[in-house]
Amino acid sequence: MTPHLGAVLTPLPFLIPMIAAALTLFAGRRPRLQRFLTLGALVSVVIVCAVLVYLTDRFGTIAVQVGGWGPTEPGMGPLGITLVVDRLSALMLVVSSIVLLAVVFYAIGQGIRDGDERQPVSIFLPTYLVLSAGVCNAFLAGDLFNLFVGFEVLLTASFVLLTLGASKERVRAGISYVMVSMVSSLIFLFGLALVYAATGTLNMAEVALRLDDVTEGTRTAIFAVLLVAFGIKAAVFPLSTWLPDSYPTAPAPVTAVFAGLLTKVGVYAIIRAHTLLFPGGQMDRILLVAALLTMLVGILGAIAQNDIKRLLSFTLVSHIGYMVFGIALSSALGMSGAIYYVAHHIIVQTTLFLVVGLIERQAGASTLRRLGGLAAASPLLAFVFVVPALNLGGIPPFSGFIGKVALLEAGGESGSVLAWILVAGSVVTSLLTLYVVARVWTKAFWRARADAPEGELSAAAPSVLLADLDDDVTFADRDDVGRMPIGMVVPTMALIAVGLALTVFAGPIFAYSERTAAEVINRDEYIAAVVGEYR
Incomplete structure (x- = not known):
């Protein structure tokens, strides 16, 4: 009964939002x-x-062959679309679904109205469901081509959401x-073409088995191509320069869900490629160097920013490292x-971008100069900022501290010179993250508005035209500055509670992470669930 229930439920996280998107x-x-259909x-x-x-x-990996497309010949693996849920994908699904629900609740609370000339929001909710x-x-x-399709669905929906309103x-x-x-x-x-040419299949479990018979040079070349593709999605340095210029221009809910989820899809793909398809650590040294540069370049970029959205975008890049x-x-x-740390960062980074939306609503700007x-104006707003900010900075006993300690301990256990350099880089990055969030606190929350260089141009001057402002200044020219709708505050507080x-x-969550790590490193259960019954 239980395996049957798992097989029934597995396609639903995809099917439910797609059907709801059509209905909305x-x-x-x-x-x-x-709104009712979406929620x-x-x-x-x-x-x-x-x-x-x-x-x-409780029961292990679940694999579903969509449409019943099994093997065409004895000894072959399944054909068609394979959906697989193991501990890793289940964790990513539940964290992502919580974030998606909170963000759309926030967007509805922000007052999305059908018919607004600048915000054609009749397409927002359907597109958001497609993104989900x-x-x-x-x-x-469970196969690389279906993963490619998922990426393309994300690309299509995210472009619509990113350009909502069609401002320049x-x-x-x-x-x-x-x-x-x-x-x-x-x-x-x-990369898919290379994989198919080398193995004759795109099913990841089958590819994992057949790549063992491929020469090491070919495997390394294929892995390198896939890492570049996934590295762009995950915003790993030097493939991350696009992110800080893309995310901050979108509406606050869109920026929040992009920052929380889209890069983590790339990280998830890297984990699958590294553990399932190409175990053995052929590219580990390159990945370690990329991780160090991602941390340091990202956080140094954050230090140089005056707009909170751009600042958080750079911290997002940094913590991918x-x-x-x-x-x-x-x-x-x-x-x-x-x-x-992936689960922690999805929640915390999303929360911080939602808080920026509250700051814009309260003060009319997100640049520190204003x-x-x-x-003093809103103790509640100060609270909803400082908790996830300290969590991002890794202050004990928050989850950011727990995740970083585990990573530092793992680096110390490795014992290599490069791993110890990464440990030092991680500590430096964490301290600089604290500096960045403390800078936001002191300038935006602690000092008086009169001491801000351009404080008089913020909420006190709602008649200022956007054309008169610098390009890096975010200013909301509206008559509801100073009011934070309950529909925006509640989902933000809910995500703080999740964090x-x-x-x-x-304890139990990290124990689950340990079981998940053991499962993904020992790929036998995944492969057996997908192709074991055919062999």
Whole structure:
């Protein structure tokens, strides 16, 4: 009964939002119905994903052959679309579904209205649901081509969301984002061609078996091509320069979900390639160097920023380095630390970008040159910023500290010179992250508004025209500055609570991460679940 239940539930995280997207598109003239369908669909996805976490942890990996496409000959693996849920994909699904639900609740609370000339939001919710389906499809994909399809669904939906409103800045950022994503997709497609030429299949379990018979040079070349494609998605240095210019121009909910989830899809793909397809650590030294540069270049870029959105975008890049660090150590502790840190970072980074939306709503700007006195003006806003900010900085006992300690311990256990350099780089990056968030606190929240260089141009002067402002200044010219809708505050507080839960229940959650790491490093269970019954 339980395996059958798992097989029934596995396609639902993809199917539910896709069906809901079609229904909300038809309900474009009925915004209340759109919102009801969207919230109902995403709540259902959260429930399904939570059940999948239980099933995979209790009973093992679940593999579903969509349409019943089994092997055509004895001894062959399955054909067609394979969906696989193990502990890793189940964890990514449940964390992502929680974030997707919170962000869309926030977006609805922000007052998205159908018919606004600058915000054609009748397409926002359907597109958001398509994005949700693409994220879930990427985590469920059991073959490389289906993973490619998931990436393309993400690209299509994210371009629409990124350019919502069609302002000059958003269109320019959207074009840059699409061009980079298309290059990544072409490289990925080239990698698929190499994989198929070498193995005759794109099913990841089959590829994992057949690559053992491929020469080492060919395997390394294929791995390098896929790492470049996934590295662009994950924003690993030097493939990360596109991100800080693309994300900050979008509306706050869009920026939040992009920052929290889209790069983690790339990290997830790197984990799969590194452990399932190409075990053995052929590229570990390169990944370690890339992790160090990602940490340091990202955080140094954050120090130089005055706009909070751009600052957080650079910290996003920087902390991808921690995840790559854990992956590249090729150890159980390193992988468990990376997996825990991925879950932590999805929640915390999303929360911080939602807080920036609240700052814009409260003060009319997100640039530090125009902010001040927010702690006195809104103690609640100060609270919702300082908790995830300290978590991002790794202050004990928050989950960021727990994840970083695990990664540092794994680096110390490795014992190599390069690993110790990464340990030092991780500590420096963590300290600089604290400096960055403390700088935001002191300038935006602690000092008086009158002491800000351009404080008089913020909420106190709502008549200022956007054309009169510098390019790097975000200013909301609206009449609701100073009011934070309850629909925006509640999901932000909910994500803060989830982030704190990662701390309060760090023991069982990290134990789950350890089981997950052991499962992905020992790929036998994954392969057996997909192709074992055919061999």
